[in-house]
Amino acid sequence: MGILRLSHVEIRVPDLELATAYYAEVVGLIETDREPERVFLKCWDEHQHHSVILRYAPTYGLEAVGFKLQDREDLDALSVRLEGAGVAVERLAAGSLGPGSGETLRFRSPSGHTIELVHGMQQVGNLLPLTNPPPEPLGLVGIHPPRIDHVFLMCEDVDGATEFFRDLLGFRVTEQILADDGHRLAGFLERSHTAHDVAFMTGPDGAFHHVGFWLDDWTSLRQAADICSFHGVRIDAGPTRHGATRGWGLYFFDPAGNRNEVYTGGYWVDPDREPITWTEAEMGHAIFYYEGAVDQRFLTVHS
Amino acid sequence: MLRSAGMGILRLSHVDISVPDLDLASAYYTQVMGLLEVERAADRAFFKCWDEEDHHSLSIRYDPRVGIDLFSFKVESEDDLEELERRVEAFGTRVHRVSAGEEVGQGTSIRFDTPSGHTMELVHDVAKVGGLLGKLNPDPAPHGLPGIAPPRMDHLLVTAEEVPEATRFYMDVLGFRLTEQLLDGDGHQIGVWLERSHSPHDLAVVSGANGGLHHFAFWLDDWDHVRRAADILAYNAIQIDVGPTRHGITRGNTIYFFDPLGTRNEVFTGGYRPDPDFPTITWTEDNIGKAIFYYEGDLNERFMKVHT
Numbered sequence: 001m002g003i004l005r006l007s008h009v010e011i012r013v014p015d016l017e018l019a020t021a022y023y024a025e026v027v028g029l030i031e032t033d034r035e036p037e038r039v040f041l042k043c044w045d046e047h048q049h050h051s052v053i054l055r056y057a058p059t060y061g062l063e064a065v066g067f068k069l070q071d072r073e074d075l076d077a078l079s080v081r082l083e084g085a086g087v088a089v090e091r092l093a094a095g096s097l098g099p100g101s102g103e104t105l106r107f108r109s110p111s112g113h114t115i116e117l118v119h120g121m122q123q124v125g126n127l128l129p130l131t132n133p134p135p136e137p138l139g140l141v142g143i144h145p146p147r148i149d150h151v152f153l154m155c156e157d158v159d160g161a162t163e164f165f166r167d168l169l170g171f172r173v174t175e176q177i178l179a180d181d182g183h184r185l186a187g188f189l190e191r192s193h194t195a196h197d198v199a200f201m202t203g204p205d206g207a208f209h210h211v212g213f214w215l216d217d218w219t220s221l222r223q224a225a226d227i228c229s230f231h232g233v234r235i236d237a238g239p240t241r242h243g244a245t246r247g248w249g250l251y252f253f254d255p256a257g258n259r260n261e262v263y264t265g266g267y268w269v270d271p272d273r274e275p276i277t278w279t280e281a282e283m284g285h286a287i288f289y290y291e292g293a294v295d296q297r298f299l300t301v302h303s
Numbered sequence: 304m305l306r307s308a309g310m311g312i313l314r315l316s317h318v319d320i321s322v323p324d325l326d327l328a329s330a331y332y333t334q335v336m337g338l339l340e341v342e343r344a345a346d347r348a349f350f351k352c353w354d355e356e357d358h359h360s361l362s363i364r365y366d367p368r369v370g371i372d373l374f375s376f377k378v379e380s381e382d383d384l385e386e387l388e389r390r391v392e393a394f395g396t397r398v399h400r401v402s403a404g405e406e407v408g409q410g411t412s413i414r415f416d417t418p419s420g421h422t423m424e425l426v427h428d429v430a431k432v433g434g435l436l437g438k439l440n441p442d443p444a445p446h447g448l449p450g451i452a453p454p455r456m457d458h459l460l461v462t463a464e465e466v467p468e469a470t471r472f473y474m475d476v477l478g479f480r481l482t483e484q485l486l487d488g489d490g491h492q493i494g495v496w497l498e499r500s501h502s503p504h505d506l507a508v509v510s511g512a513n514g515g516l517h518h519f520a521f522w523l524d525d526w527d528h529v530r531r532a533a534d535i536l537a538y539n540a541i542q543i544d545v546g547p548t549r550h551g552i553t554r555g556n557t558i559y560f561f562d563p564l565g566t567r568n569e570v571f572t573g574g575y576r577p578d579p580d581f582p583t584i585t586w587t588e589d590n591i592g593k594a595i596f597y598y599e600g601d602l603n604e605r606f607m608k609v610h611t
Contacts, residue, residue: 001310004578005501045575047582070579123580130582132590135554135597147576192501192576216573217525246443265524267354268455268500270313271379274438282440289443 002078002170005192006148007068007118008050009211012057012303013256019054022255026231027213028142032124033099040099042124043213044137045146049100049122052148052211060256060303062208064106065151066116067169067197072103075119078169079105085168094120110164111155112205117169143224145213149263150196152210154203154302161200162187171198174269175244177278177286185280188244195245195266207302210251210259217264221250224262228252237298241265241289244278251298258303311387311478314500316377316426317359318459318519320611321366322564328363331563335539336521337450341432342407349407351432352521353445354454358408358430361456361519369565369611371516373414374459375424376505381411384427387477388413394476403428418472419463420513451532453521457571458504460518462511462610466492469508473497479506482577483552483584485594493588496552503553503574515610518559520569526556532570536560545606549573551594552586559606566611 013019020039023029029041032050040050048068055063069075079089082105092104102120109115127137136146155161162184165171171189174196179185188196201209215221221239228235228250236251236259247265254260278286284293322328329348332338338350341359349359357377364372378384388398396415401424403410410428417423435445463469470492473479482503485494496504509517523529529547536543536558544567546558555573562568586594592601 005576047578047580068578123582125582131585132551132587132594133584135549135551214576218527219525241443243441243443268314268522270356270377273356276438276441278440285440 001070002074003117003191003197004068004070006051006151006197007048007066007116007121008053008148009065009151010053010055010063011208011211011254011256011258012059012061012063013054013254013258014056014058014060015256016054016056018255022233023052023054024142026142026227026233027260028140028144030127035098038098043145043147044140045126045128046148047123047126049124053098060258061206062113062151062153062258062303064114064116065153065198066104066118067191068121069117069119072119075103075105075117078117081168082107087168100124109161110157111153111161111200112207113153113155143213143215143220143227143262145215145262147214149194149212149214150198151208152199152201152212152261154201154207154209155205156202158184158187158200158202162189165189165198165200172269172271172273173275174273175276175278175286177244177280177283179280185283186244186278186286190269193269193271195247195269201299203300203302208258209302210261212249212261212263215262215264218248221248221262221264224250236301237288237295240291243282243286243289244276256303259301310379311383312425312499313377313379315360315456315458315505316357316375316424316429317361317456318374318516319362319364319372320516320566321364321368321370321372322562322566323365323367323369324564325363325365327563331541332361332363333449335450335535335541336562336568337448337452339435344407347407352453352455353435353448355456356431356434358432362407371421371461371514371611373422373424374461374506374519375412375426376499377429378425378427381427384411384413384425387425390476391415394472417469418465419461419469419508420515421461451521451523451528451535451570453523453570455522457520457522458502458506459516459520460504460507460509462513462515462517463508464510464513466495466508466510470495470497473506473508480577480579480581481583482581483586485509485552485586485588485591487588494552494586498577501576501578503555503577511610516566517610518567518569520557520571523570523572525572529556529558529570529572533558544609545596545599545603548599549597551590551597552584565609567609 412426479497544559
């Protein structure tokens with residue numbers, strides 16, 4: 001049945017200890033495993049082994065982004081489809097990408113990102129028992145979002161990336177921002193019936209704009225802003241609302257300069273829902289509905 | 304995209320109930336619940352939530368007795384309708400095909416009786432009337448809607464004498480997945496929560512009379528909206544059944560209340576996002592209080608007994 005949802009992001013950081021401290025103490029993720037140059041983390045309510053991998057590198061940015069496949073047969077079907085379109089696909093056995101990793105198809109998308117399609121990542125359980133569980137664990141530190149939500153990437157040819165994800169990977173376009181000449185400045189795509197699992201915005205190929213973590217409500221977003229400020233984490237924008245996706249968001253930077261978001265709201269998407277279009281003149285409201293103007297840092301700073 | 308036979312049931316489409324006073328019920332569902340009346344016939348009225356694009360998610364029909372006529376689930380493709388029709392028939396249940404034009408706001412559908420004693424419908428072809436916001440530079444929410452104004456319908460809970468038998472039908476024949484279950488001291492299912500939409504539940508079944516409706520629920524985005532809903536209910540002198548509170552099961556935040564004719568409604572937010580490989584959560588009967596009402600830890604008799 002194809003791609004289910006975003007599975008994980010692998011993020012480059014030049015200081016693994018500092019980044020791990022930030023993702024564990026401020027974002028409030030749980031460390032599940034460690035290699036000499038990589039740290040594996042997950043959100044508290046996730047059952048799978050990891051949703052964030054921090055990788056030591058002399059720079060910042062996105063090493064890879066993974067999506068979860070529903071069925072094992074999807075690996076075959078998608079690899080045939082990708083190879084039929086001339087995409088070089090690497091098939092990796094479970095475990096070969098490190099602890100917990102499932103069977104994986106790995107390829108380079110035209111947007112310049114390394115994409116991993118995964119089936120069967122190790123399940124480690126969330127932090128709650130399966131019998132008579134309380135609704136959430138107590139005593140978690142930091143923001144502690146329940147799960148990863150979406151990833152926002154940049155590339156030169158947003159139309160090309162959007163069509164690649166739509167036509168080859170089965171994503172559906174929920175929203176788009178069109179330039180006055182009709183080409184896409186941004187495209188929002190989903191597989192999970194939410195407003196977006198992945199989005200693209202105009203920028204350099206391979207660039208990483210942000211990873212978004214889910215929060216349950218606006219009050220949690222306010223608490224997240226308190227936690228960022230308390231820890232001296234630089235807030236980029238928000239708490240505010242998006243026109244595109246209708247979600248509420250708060251953006252901030254990890255110590256390496258990778259942008260994070262905490263996000264809530266949005267809407268349910270049937271597969272036959274017609275996409276929403278934003279015009280270039282309304283781009284300010286599309287991105288920041290309350291401010292009505294996009295700040296240049298948000299449009300241009302990426303990792 | 305990768306399977307010719309489509310993907311099966313997508314989500315709850317609509318609930319059809321009967322009411323002894325069509326005008327009173329219409330006034331409540333539009334002014335207090337804040338739904339939009341889409342269409343009205345002599346003895347029926349059709350409503351939808353503001354963010355829904357399909358023709359209706361609630362229909363009310365005049366009848367001297369309060370009750371549920373049917374509940375309807377949306378399937379992803381016409382192929383799914385045919386495949387599920389075959390599966391229901393193979394189970395030994397007679398399927399009635401409703402032709403396009405026979406039912407308001409939708410094309411071909413199939414209807415059948417479930418082991419829980421309900422009439423269930425599956426439909427793909429639904430008339431699109433659009434959300435209130437449009438598709439070009441839309442504001443994130445409409446303004447000036449009266450009442451609670453939920454963006455969409457979320458789930459329903461029905462009653463059945465034999466919960467395990469009903470569960471097997473919904474799972475094995477229709478492809479629902481079991482997120483949570485409540486077991487009595489003998490390990491017998493007395494409540495099950497089933498999903499197709501990657502939410503904690505689209506359909507739940509608890510022990511009770513066959514064919515009964517416990518409640519249907521509308522989605523709200525946020526706990527603060529649940530609080531605001533309680534204000535609106537109290538202002539309109541609507542009888543609140545329980546809440547605002549939280550469920551252990553589904554983890555949702557909630558209020559239960561009754562429409563003026565006695566059908567229980569809920570507004571619901573929160574929960575979680577189960578993958579299809581989600582391990583089922585089990586509740587034991589000695590924890591039933593917290594399972595249902597996490598803050599109170601106790602069930603009230605009305606909640607357990609009253610249904611329509």
